[in-house]
Amino acid sequence: MTDSNASNSVETQKEFIVRLANVVGDGLLCVSIAMGIETGLFQTMIDLKEEHKTTQEIADAGDFKERYVREWLGSQVAAKIVEYDPKDRTYWLPSQRYAVAGTVKASAMIMAVPNLCAAFFDVAKCFKKDGPRGVSYDKYADFDELMAGMNQEFFKDCLIQSFLPSMPKLHQQLQDGIKVLEIGCSQGMSTRIIAQNFPNSQVYGIDITESGIKEAQEKATEAGLGNVHFIVMSATVLPSDWSETFDYVFVHNVLHDLPYPMKSLHEIMRVLKKGGTLSVIDTATYSKLEDNVAKIPTFARKGYVLSMMNSVPTSLNNVDGAGLGAMWGREKAQEMMKAANFDIISISSIPKSTSLHYQCQKM
Ligand SMILES: C[S@@+](CC[C@H](N)C(=O)[O-])C[C@H]1O[C@@H](n2cnc3c(N)ncnc32)[C@H](O)[C@@H]1O
Incomplete structure (x- = not known):
């Protein structure tokens, strides 16, 4: 069967x-x-x-x-x-x-x-109407470590080798030296890899989780990287003096987890320079349950569980959090990017990943 x-x-x-x-x-x-x-x-x-x-x-x-x-x-x-x-x-x-x-x-x-089940009983309590709103990241065991393990293949084997070169103009700009921002960088593996390979560029990584940023900074210091900067910061409100600062914003499997994704998209739009690029990498899912079940049945079996155990409760842990969930789907993703006035230049699948790349531009 x-x-x-x-x-x-x-x-x-x-x-x-x-x-x-x-x-x-x-x-x-x-x-x-x-x-x-x-x-x-x-x-x-x-x-x-x-x-x-x-x-x-x-x-x-x-x-x-x-x-x-x-x-x-x-x-x-x-x-x-x-x-x-x-x-x-x-x-x-x-x-x-x-x-x-x-x-x-x-x-x-x-x-x-076991990582996600560390929060099993906390998530269970959230189901009740009078239960807690959601669950904080620190209830999970080694969550940052888990993310690093899951994405290492893409970050180490594709990011520099094929993903960034697939955008030739941006690739040249990275070599010449531009300002890059990664939102929700966790332990900063991708942020460091970009910084290491493009020494003329300045690369910033932000995340709400202190433990992830601490680890990210320690590894950057160990590697002697002077062009990478890690900051504990929420993607909901970025610093007011960052307007029109960045040439490239990179968001890997984060948007659906954010408590206020629409606000964050507006903030990304604000901090990007005119003509700047936004790469949103997110699950290659569909917005309708029936499409996920019919078109990506194997991923759907796992994806809804991962989403129920982590994406939804961590997002809903914030007042009026969106709780989009990891299975939010490409239709909803495009709708939100367009609502934030981004031009979607292309949508492509990514090798060694079950995600889609939405390449967007600030016109
Ligand atoms: C699924 S993980 C992805 C981590 C990393 N980008 C990767 O792909 O391995 C989602 C990340 O978003 C971060 N995050 C959640 N809410 C955030 C917020 N409001 N502002 C900034 N980062 C946030 C989490 O701490 C977590 O590191």
Whole structure:
């Protein structure tokens, strides 16, 4: 049964119960995989290079307690991720399964489960009419770290290599030296990469989260970058003396999370110079549920959960927050950009990403 036909086929009660049981099994397995990533157990197994080892040998190799390792290995063998030989009670991780923890993005996607579930009961309370408005970012576990992991591939392999060169005029301006602003930069990986590759440009990164900006600044100092500036600041009201200051504004997977996205778009319009460029990178979703379910069923299954657990509650945590959610869709996105008087020059998909790039201009 595929994602897309599950709700259309005539499913019996018995079949539905089996499907639910599988959901529970996969959900719990996800927790165990996340445990293997968080503790470093998968890395220990990878370092052992398919050598067949006992629970004690694996525990010793990674400095773990054997009893915990044994239980974890049980779950991994049952899930057919780790292999087991009952003859000598040894375990190994086949190399074709190293991806379980061997790629940053895969690990980050798995880690989204415990990370976001750190706020599970806080989010649950928000559902009640008399419950809290929303949830603050600090309720999630390592949220900035999670974002860095999820987006690292795009930032490191595409941003400089293909994304910015796809706008030749802007690319040349970056080389010559311009002023760039990133809104919602989190730990500032993309901000630093832009600054590092365009030393003649001055690059500013702002975010509401102090922990992210602190990390961003520390990494910039470590790298000896003198042309990057990180500031804890809300995108709702930018400094009054920033009017017509920036040539380029970069907003990566942030707009739908903002409490007041329309106000922020107006502020971006104000701080951009005439002719300046705005890149909004956001989820390649549709504004209607039925379109998401039909056209991007796999992403929709995950996306609405991520949105319910984080995008909506963090935005609604502010008085009259918009709560657009990560599944807000391309139609709504365009409507809002046009309402803020931006000219949408192009909308394109991005390699190594499930996002769209809205290239906008201040005329
Ligand atoms: C989904 S994360 C994206 C982070 C980063 N751009 C990336 O793609 O990895 C959204 C970011 O928006 C920031 N944010 C939320 N509300 C904000 C506001 N009002 N002003 C500035 N940043 C905000 C959050 O702190 C968070 O770092």
